[in-house]
Amino acid sequence: MDLKETIRSISDWPIKGVIFRDLTTLMQDPAAFMESCDILYHRYKDMGIDKIVGIDARGFVFGAVLAYKMGIGFVPVRKKGKLPCKTIQETYDLEYGSDTLEVHEDAIKKGEKVVIVDDLIATGGTVGATVKLVEKLGANLVECAFVVELPDLNGRAKIPGIKVFAITEFEGE
Amino acid sequence: MDLKETIRSISDWPIKGVIFRDLTTLMQDPAAFMESCDILYHRYKDMGIDKIVGIDARGFVFGAVLAYKMGIGFVPVRKKGKLPCKTIQETYDLEYGSDTLEVHEDAIKKGEKVVIVDDLIATGGTVGATVKLVEKLGANLVECAFVVELPDLNGRAKIPGIKVFAITEFEGE
Numbered sequence: 001m002d003l004k005e006t007i008r009s010i011s012d013w014p015i016k017g018v019i020f021r022d023l024t025t026l027m028q029d030p031a032a033f034m035e036s037c038d039i040l041y042h043r044y045k046d047m048g049i050d051k052i053v054g055i056d057a058r059g060f061v062f063g064a065v066l067a068y069k070m071g072i073g074f075v076p077v078r079k080k081g082k083l084p085c086k087t088i089q090e091t092y093d094l095e096y097g098s099d100t101l102e103v104h105e106d107a108i109k110k111g112e113k114v115v116i117v118d119d120l121i122a123t124g125g126t127v128g129a130t131v132k133l134v135e136k137l138g139a140n141l142v143e144c145a146f147v148v149e150l151p152d153l154n155g156r157a158k159i160p161g162i163k164v165f166a167i168t169e170f171e172g173e
Numbered sequence: 174m175d176l177k178e179t180i181r182s183i184s185d186w187p188i189k190g191v192i193f194r195d196l197t198t199l200m201q202d203p204a205a206f207m208e209s210c211d212i213l214y215h216r217y218k219d220m221g222i223d224k225i226v227g228i229d230a231r232g233f234v235f236g237a238v239l240a241y242k243m244g245i246g247f248v249p250v251r252k253k254g255k256l257p258c259k260t261i262q263e264t265y266d267l268e269y270g271s272d273t274l275e276v277h278e279d280a281i282k283k284g285e286k287v288v289i290v291d292d293l294i295a296t297g298g299t300v301g302a303t304v305k306l307v308e309k310l311g312a313n314l315v316e317c318a319f320v321v322e323l324p325d326l327n328g329r330a331k332i333p334g335i336k337v338f339a340i341t342e343f344e345g346e
Contacts, residue, residue, distance in 0.1 A: 020257045022257050024248070027247040027248070027249065028280060030245050030246050033240065033247060057230035057233055057251070058233075061227075061237040065237050065238050068207060068210055068242075073200065073203050074201065074206060074234060076230075078230070084181075084187070085181070085195065104197060
């Protein structure tokens with residue numbers, strides 16, 4: 001199936017000039033949701049991954065399924081103030097403002113193989129901060145995986161040297 | 174396995190007098206995470222459920238896996254300002270302040286059988302608002318499912334007449 005057809009596009013949201021790609025319509029489509037998760041599963045299932053790192057909040061949707069299917073742990077990277085124990089933090093510029101992400105210090109052990117999952121890579125600010133967090137914890141970061149990439153926004157430039165996989169892309173942003 | 178042993182308890186967080194139940198440690202434990210999701214799956218798999226409604230953000234972790242396993246759509250109920258299309262909203266008091274939840278108007282069709290999923294029910298404010306949202310959309314709400322219930326906080330009183338299922342509970346809060 002063409003996953004892109006299940007993604008809804010909204011012009012001028014959240015600000016004028018931006019086309020927002022709404023993946024809630026993909027999540028609500030059983031075949032599209034299952035296919036997205038299965039593509040990620042088949043890509044990573046034989047790589048000896050220890051943990052899936054999901055980015056708050058849409059990354060939880062795809063990342064949790066991937067962790068479950070692989071029979072490994074799921075690590076949530078969260079917006080500031082949501083995690084109760086000792087955390088490390090990264091502040092970053094994102095497409096429409098700035099924000100801080102956190103992860104529990106003990107969520108990943110040094111050397112563990114991890115894949116970072118989010119729904120979409122645009123300018124790369126969010127995943128850039130997440131890469132810094134997992135690297136600070138000593139993780140062996142195998143790849144960053146997305147359902148959608150907006151290549152014209154060049155998010156990969158924020159994570160030089162890091163492998164990126166995206167199931168689909170929207171060009172001409 | 175005893176799932177409760179995989180849940181970390183933090184005293185006096187986020188405010189004095191509260192014991193916070195941290196499910197990130199359960200999510201990071203593969204056996205505990207899989208067992209939690211499987212219990213929900215086996216409970217709902219033969220009930221003809223149309224969609225799983227997950228509450229922002231930890232409800233996405235368990236709700237997305239449940240939707241995937243059941244081969245049905247996943248509907249995210251989100252904090253205000255995150256959904257790009259036409260929404261309905263509910264403002265509610267929660268344990269440590271107040272907040273507004275939203276869902277896309279077209280996310281659930283009238284009469285669809287849904288289960289609401291969150292990680293934890295405490296005072297019930299969040300799930301109370303979510304129940305109002307799905308009822309406004311005309312859903313046939315089968316049950317609200319949680320990994321953890323804190324029965325002493327009497328969250329069920331916020332959703333009278335609605336069935337509640339919790340995998341485990343912590344008493345004496």
